[in-house]
Amino acid sequence: MNNPHLKDCVLHFGEMASRWGFNRSVGQVLAVIVFSEVPLSADDISESLGISRGNVSMAAKELQSWRLIRVVREPGDRKDYYGPNGSLWDLAQQVLSERRKREVDPTLSVLRSQLMQVDGQTPDYATERMQEIHDLLELFTGWLDDVQRLKPEQLKALLKLGAGVGKVLELKGKIFK
Amino acid sequence: MNNPHLKDCVLHFGEMASRWGFNRSVGQVLAVIVFSEVPLSADDISESLGISRGNVSMAAKELQSWRLIRVVREPGDRKDYYGPNGSLWDLAQQVLSERRKREVDPTLSVLRSQLMQVDGQTPDYATERMQEIHDLLELFTGWLDDVQRLKPEQLKALLKLGAGVGKVLELKGKIFK
DNA sequence: CTAAACTTTCAATAATTTCTGAAAGTTTAT
DNA sequence: ATAAACTTTCAGAAATTATTGAAAGTTTAG
Numbered sequence: 001m002n003n004p005h006l007k008d009c010v011l012h013f014g015e016m017a018s019r020w021g022f023n024r025s026v027g028q029v030l031a032v033i034v035f036s037e038v039p040l041s042a043d044d045i046s047e048s049l050g051i052s053r054g055n056v057s058m059a060a061k062e063l064q065s066w067r068l069i070r071v072v073r074e075p076g077d078r079k080d081y082y083g084p085n086g087s088l089w090d091l092a093q094q095v096l097s098e099r100r101k102r103e104v105d106p107t108l109s110v111l112r113s114q115l116m117q118v119d120g121q122t123p124d125y126a127t128e129r130m131q132e133i134h135d136l137l138e139l140f141t142g143w144l145d146d147v148q149r150l151k152p153e154q155l156k157a158l159l160k161l162g163a164g165v166g167k168v169l170e171l172k173g174k175i176f177k
Numbered sequence: 178m179n180n181p182h183l184k185d186c187v188l189h190f191g192e193m194a195s196r197w198g199f200n201r202s203v204g205q206v207l208a209v210i211v212f213s214e215v216p217l218s219a220d221d222i223s224e225s226l227g228i229s230r231g232n233v234s235m236a237a238k239e240l241q242s243w244r245l246i247r248v249v250r251e252p253g254d255r256k257d258y259y260g261p262n263g264s265l266w267d268l269a270q271q272v273l274s275e276r277r278k279r280e281v282d283p284t285l286s287v288l289r290s291q292l293m294q295v296d297g298q299t300p301d302y303a304t305e306r307m308q309e310i311h312d313l314l315e316l317f318t319g320w321l322d323d324v325q326r327l328k329p330e331q332l333k334a335l336l337k338l339g340a341g342v343g344k345v346l347e348l349k350g351k352i353f354k
Numbered sequence: 355c356t357a358a359a360c361t362t363t364c365a366a367t368a369a370t371t372t373c374t375g376a377a378a379g380t381t382t383a384t
Numbered sequence: 385a386t387a388a389a390c391t392t393t394c395a396g397a398a399a400t401t402a403t404t405g406a407a408a409g410t411t412t413a414g
Binding site: 003005006008009012013016019020021034035036037088089092102103106107110111114117118124125126127129130132133136139140142143146147149150151154157158159160161162163164165166168169171172 | 180182183185186189190193196197198211212213214265266269279280283284287288291294295301302303304306307309310313316317319320323324326327328331334335336337338339340341342343345346348349
Binding site: 023024025051052053054055058078 | 371372373374375376381382383
């Protein structure tokens with residue numbers, strides 16, 4: 001961690017971490033791994049961030065549960081080395097789908113079960129609202145699922161299209177129906 | 178808060194709140210406002226959730242900073258009443274754009290400024306990675322911006338399209354080389 | 355202007371989350 | 385089987401975040 005710009009970035013990732021769904025150490029550990037050209041051992045990380053060995057172990061576990069890092073082992077060396085689990089593109093997709101899983105799916109499942117239980121009865125206002133939220137979340141997550149299954153090339157094309165999506169939608173509307 | 182399903186939902190929203198970027202009270206207050214057919218006073222909310230008056234005041238302030246609720250005043254009544262700031266669709270858009278502002282924009286700006294400072298020098302690995310992250314985030318937020326400017330009808334069409342987006346993209350590719 | 359009816363603020367406290375480091379657990383080489 | 389070289393776990397300490405409630409601030413009616 002010689003480069004001062006790198007250091008600033010790692011600290012920034014640490015600060016942002018809580019907004020991204022993990023704690024400061026996890027954010028810093030992720031940064032240091034992503035910015036490193038070679039895989040790092042837990043001791044490397046512990047030393048360069050000035051956090052305890054145990055903390056690194058927990059952060060690595062968390063990052064593995066997000067599928068953001070992977071363990072690399074070198075022959076003739078007993079240490080674990082950590083590296084990013086794929087390209088930046090892969091990591092971004094992983095973050096998106098993991099956050100969907102943690103932030104939306106539980107709510108969708110609670111709403112579904114509440115709505116099941118009142119099915120048939122005439123719904124009060126709150127129930128109608130639950131249905132509305134449920135439908136919106138389902139529409140959204142369904143779309144995300146679909147889009148994430150696109151080939152990377154198509155996904156990139158979609159992103160580059162930007163506002164052009166509107167035009168293409170019109171186009172589609174004119175051709176069919 | 179008679180309805181037990183409603184109560185469960187409000188508690189669930191409270192539990193999820195920290196994953197959504199606010200605290201439990203803020204989550205519960207939002208829920209109770211969104212599920213209510215009529216605007217609620219701070220006292221109504223304080224009583225129905227069993228939290229202090231001061232806490233409700235801070236939660237309302239936070240929710241207003243997210244533009245998720247608005248104050249309604251009734252003539253001949255000095256109390257503030259809180260209601261949702263628009264349709265569910267509006268609220269969802271608001272959450273998305275506010276989270277982008279809080280979770281992505283600061284990082285983009287840090288990356289931009291770090292990259293400015295090393296501009297011209299031959300970049301090391303970490304700098305290349307910063308550039309890569311910067312470009313990805315910019316592509317993503319630019320697309321979000323564009324898409325959020327679409328008319329609600331177009332946006333809904335896009336969501337309903339789901340995986341169909343892939344087909345439409347191919348179509349577009351065929352028509353315009 | 356004053357008092358009543360509110361809302362907001364903020365210092366103190368409570369609750370929660372994170373971090374440390376020593377102990378326990380695991381793996382590998384011999 | 386043993387010991388060396390690791391990794392993981394977890395109880396307690398530290399740090400952070402959330403909540404309360406009383407005091408200060410604001411607005412409105414008369």
